Amino acid sequence: MKRADILSSVILMGLFGFMAWQASQLDMVYRNSPGAGFFPLWLSLAALLVSAGIFVGALRQAAAADRPVRWPEGIGLRRIAGTLGGFLLYAWLITLLGFIVSTALYMLFVARLLGARRWLPSAAVSVLTALGLFLLFKVWLKMGLPTGGLPIP
Amino acid sequence: MDIIQHLATGFSIALTPVNILYCFIGAFIGTLVGVLPGIGATVSIAILIPLTVGLGPTTAIIMLAGIYYGAMYGGSTTAILINIPGEAASVATSLDGYQMARQGRAGPALGMSAISSFAAGILSLILLMTLAVPLASYALRFGPPEYFSLMLLGLTIVVSLVGKSMAKGILAGIFGMLLATIGMEPLTGQGRFTFDNVDLMAGIDFVAVVVGLFAIPEVLENMEGPSMEVYRAKIQNLLPTRQDLRQCSGAMVRSAVVGFFIGVLPGSSGAVAAFMAYNVEKNLSKTPERFGAGAIEGVAASEGANNAAVTGAMVPLLSLGIPVSAPMAVLIGAFMIHGLRPGPMLFDKNPDFVWALIASMYVGNVILLVLNLPLVGLWTQLLRVPYPYLAPGILVLCLLGAYGIRSSFFDVGIAVAMGLVGYAMRKLDYPTAPVVLALILSPMLEDALRQSLTLSKGSLTIFVTRPISLTLLILAVVSVVYALLSRRRGRRVSGEGV
Numbered sequence: 001m002k003r004a005d006i007l008s009s010v011i012l013m014g015l016f017g018f019m020a021w022q023a024s025q026l027d028m029v030y031r032n033s034p035g036a037g038f039f040p041l042w043l044s045l046a047a048l049l050v051s052a053g054i055f056v057g058a059l060r061q062a063a064a065a066d067r068p069v070r071w072p073e074g075i076g077l078r079r080i081a082g083t084l085g086g087f088l089l090y091a092w093l094i095t096l097l098g099f100i101v102s103t104a105l106y107m108l109f110v111a112r113l114l115g116a117r118r119w120l121p122s123a124a125v126s127v128l129t130a131l132g133l134f135l136l137f138k139v140w141l142k143m144g145l146p147t148g149g150l151p152i153p
Numbered sequence: 154m155d156i157i158q159h160l161a162t163g164f165s166i167a168l169t170p171v172n173i174l175y176c177f178i179g180a181f182i183g184t185l186v187g188v189l190p191g192i193g194a195t196v197s198i199a200i201l202i203p204l205t206v207g208l209g210p211t212t213a214i215i216m217l218a219g220i221y222y223g224a225m226y227g228g229s230t231t232a233i234l235i236n237i238p239g240e241a242a243s244v245a246t247s248l249d250g251y252q253m254a255r256q257g258r259a260g261p262a263l264g265m266s267a268i269s270s271f272a273a274g275i276l277s278l279i280l281l282m283t284l285a286v287p288l289a290s291y292a293l294r295f296g297p298p299e300y301f302s303l304m305l306l307g308l309t310i311v312v313s314l315v316g317k318s319m320a321k322g323i324l325a326g327i328f329g330m331l332l333a334t335i336g337m338e339p340l341t342g343q344g345r346f347t348f349d350n351v352d353l354m355a356g357i358d359f360v361a362v363v364v365g366l367f368a369i370p371e372v373l374e375n376m377e378g379p380s381m382e383v384y385r386a387k388i389q390n391l392l393p394t395r396q397d398l399r400q401c402s403g404a405m406v407r408s409a410v411v412g413f414f415i416g417v418l419p420g421s422s423g424a425v426a427a428f429m430a431y432n433v434e435k436n437l438s439k440t441p442e443r444f445g446a447g448a449i450e451g452v453a454a455s456e457g458a459n460n461a462a463v464t465g466a467m468v469p470l471l472s473l474g475i476p477v478s479a480p481m482a483v484l485i486g487a488f489m490i491h492g493l494r495p496g497p498m499l500f501d502k503n504p505d506f507v508w509a510l511i512a513s514m515y516v517g518n519v520i521l522l523v524l525n526l527p528l529v530g531l532w533t534q535l536l537r538v539p540y541p542y543l544a545p546g547i548l549v550l551c552l553l554g555a556y557g558i559r560s561s562f563f564d565v566g567i568a569v570a571m572g573l574v575g576y577a578m579r580k581l582d583y584p585t586a587p588v589v590l591a592l593i594l595s596p597m598l599e600d601a602l603r604q605s606l607t608l609s610k611g612s613l614t615i616f617v618t619r620p621i622s623l624t625l626l627i628l629a630v631v632s633v634v635y636a637l638l639s640r641r642r643g644r645r646v647s648g649e650g651v
Contacts, residue, residue, distance in 0.1 A: 001582070008581055012324070019331065019346065026343055032611040033603040036338035039595075040331065040345050047327040054320050069580050076377035083376065084569065087548055091565045103549055110545035114376065125542050129549075137553060141204045144560050145553075 004069045005058035012051040020044035082113045098148030099138070103130035156282055163508030167516050172212055176513050179216035180520045183223015187243075188231055188532045189543065193371075194224035194480045195589070199363035200550050202487050203557025210491035211506050215513040217487050221480050222274065222463045222514065225423055226521045229266040229456050230532050233259060242423025242459035245431045249444065249451030256447050261393040265401060265449055266456040267525035268393065273409035273457030274518040277464035280413045282511060285500075289472035292497035297604035298615045300496075302625035304598035307475040309632040311587040319640070321583045329591030332357050340603070352563035359486050359592055361555040361564040365571025366578075366585045367479075368551050372544050373576050392526075393449065401453035404434050412458030416465020418477065423459035430458030464514065470495060471507055474597075479586040482593040490558070 023044055026037025072080055090106040097105075107126035116122045137143040166172060186197045198217050205213035228243035233250035246266060253262040295303065311326035312319075335346045336356030347353040393401070408430035415426035434454040435444040444451050469475040474496030476482035488495045493503060500507055525532075555568035575585055609615035617623050 004581055008577070022346060026338075026345065027341060030341055031607065033606040034599070036341045036343035036345055039599050040334045043327055043331050043334065047324060047331065050320050050324045050327065054318075054324065057320065071580065072373075072377045079376040080373050083373070083544070083548070084572070087552070088569060091552060091562055091569075095562075107542070107545045107549065110548070111541040114541035114544060116539065116541040122541075126545075129542070129546055133549060133553070137204070142207055143204055143553070143557055146556070146560075146562070 001069055002058050002061050002063070002066045005054060005061075009051045009055035009058060013048055013055065016044045016047040016051055020048060079113055083110055086110060086113075094146045094148060096148050096150075098150050099145045100130045100134050101150060102148070103133060156286065159504060159508045160282065160512060162505060163510075163512030164515075166211060166505055166509035167215065167512035172215055172509070172513060173516065175208070175212045175216040176219050176517050177520050179219020180223040180226075180517050180524060183220040183225075184227035184521065184524055184532065185223075185535070186220070187224035187227020187229075188535050189538075193367065194221045195483055196364060196368040196371075196551075196554075197224070198480060198483045198487065199360045200368075200554030200557075202360055202483075202490060203554060205487070206490065206558075210488075210493055211509050213491055214484070214487060214493075214506070214510055215517075217484060218467075218510060218514065219517045219520075221484065222460060222517060223521060223524075225456075225460045225463055226267065226270050226525050227532065228459075229270075229452075230263065230529065233262045233266065233452070234533060242427055242462070243455070244424055245427040245455035246452055246459075248431070248455075249446070249448045252445070252447035253449065253452065258447070258449075261397055261449065262452050263529050264526060265393045265397060265452050267522055267529075268398070269401060269405045269408065269453035269457040270460040270525075271518050271522040272405040273412060273461040274464065274521075275515065276406065276409035277413040277416075277461035278511065278514055278518075280410075281464050281467055284417075285468045285472045288468065289497045289500040292473055293501060294621065295497060296619075297601045297608060298619050298622040299625060301598060301601035301605050302616060302622040302629065303473060303475065304594050304601055306625050306629040306632060307594050308591065308598065309629045309636070310475075310477060311590060312633050312636040317582050319637075321581070322587055325578065325583050325585065326587035326591045329588035330595040332362065332588070333592050333595040334599075352561065355559070357567060357592075358555070358558055358561075358564045359483075359589070360558050361567040362571050362592060363479075363483055363589055364551045364554045365568040366575035366588060368547060369568065369572025370575040370579050370585075372547050373572070374579065375540065376544065397449050401450050403437075404430075404450040404453040405457050407433055407437075408454040408457030409461045412461030413465040415458070416462030416477070417468045418465075423462045426458040426462035426465075427455040430454040460518075467511075467514075471499060471510075472497060474499075476590060476593060479589050482590045485593050 020041055023037045023040035026040070027035030028037050028041070029035045071077075086106060086109050090102055093102040093105070096102075104123075104126045107129055108122055111122045111126060134145070138145050167176070182197060182201070183194065186193060197220050201217065201220065205216060208216070225242055229246045229250065232243035232247035233254050236247050236251040250262045250266065253259065292299075292303075308326065311322065335353060336344070337347070337354045338345055344354055411430040411433055412423075412426040415429055416423070431444070431451055431454050434450050435441050438444065438448070438450065440448075466477045466481050469477055470481050470485065474485070474494070476485045485495050493499065493506065551568060551572075552565055555564045556562065558564065577583075578585055605615050606613075615622070616626060
């Protein structure tokens, strides 16, 4: 955790420093009351200060008391990367293939990635879930779902 | 008398077929998400907000509130059957509930948890009615300075939600406040952190933030570990015996009172209420050694208290407009989307809405009792849904929730980005609840500060020269000091325990 805290607090100090600089470009006062930049500036500065505190605290932490962060590795990392990457691709695919086809494809992809062994049940569950969600959200609840270029919605 | 009349009006609205239907849907979804791991009440309410846009505000909030207390009912099922609480509030239930299941008494444990939740839910609603109305009438005297001090008091809740590290919790809160500043500033029209991007000028949608911070990291974390255990045993004899009921009657009443008042307190959660009520019962019991080994009073106390805590949390929400927990913060967001301003004016301007909501909670508790007693078999079947199908299903719902409010893929991108941030926050021990709380309260705080300083021509003394504002500021300081002291005490106790 010590190394992770040092690294993350340095990144956060950079981020909040940048935000403070951005906020300082805005008006600080507007007709006797705080301007657009007042809140963001003071909040960024406060966040910068607290991040610095975490940085110093991590530096002073004894190595013996340290508990390492368990980041995902191996199959866990592959699953997470695949699921999230697939999710972004899915969001893009909806605009091309519509909700039903892209949702069924994404469901099938993640189910296989997470260890669903047999193709037929996986495909059946994926298609039925996509259809069910479409009927529930679009047909019954009239939610505006994105549409694609295919004749299937 | 006035309360009875208002409640009668509330029932006449809550008992219309459409409101009963949506109350049922809310309670059903709540139980479902309470049973299933990976998607809790906070996320479910957030995801379903876009779907309620076409409904009337009363119907919409009746459904969303139903999800919250339904989740408290549902969370007990997994806690009892497989020792995995669906909600944090059901952790105390698993102590005795799981032991009862191992002794072949899963049925009475599930039955008692539903009955106790029902009894405590009804009792706590009576407390809600007697407390919220006078508090709201008092708060009608509030002007902008009082609102500023009230919002500041609300933000001190962050201190009690900070988790392991105070600095990290506070930083999470400030991060939430900074997220709220993104977008076009309404008074001057200046863009804040927008970088001339049209999507950023519209601000950050809080549903996308909630979905990203809560749901996505939960799914990702579940992917790291081994797959879920599946419950195979059959459940029999659901109804507790007469002796069980006699044994638990005191626990039900006490847990309602304890849970309700813990729920009213800022920063407290259903989990705290459940443990507190559990400890009360253990201390009062002549045979405390049974607790942890399958005492049915333990189940009754914990489940009664976590349900009553939800009702308790409605007091500051309805009468002052302060959310005391993450699901309540999301519920406030839903109020705003439906054009309702939570706070003292709500009782004055929208009495039909408030009383219909309260009446619907009575209806919802009855629905939940019906859903949880005869249908417990259905809920246990759900535990057999394999995670490879559950995970992508949850993520598709996340996409729909993030996309739904503004029909924008930019919001889906924000949800994914927040998902990564939330995942990193979990790994690095940063709490996520303060982000949501601050995101909701911060714009109201800034607004009230502006109006106050315009009134006082820039003088800060306006906050300390008005008695109610000063009292609220003192309460804010007391709240922080109390949270710090109880944190220190907790640390000392755990240190001694080690």
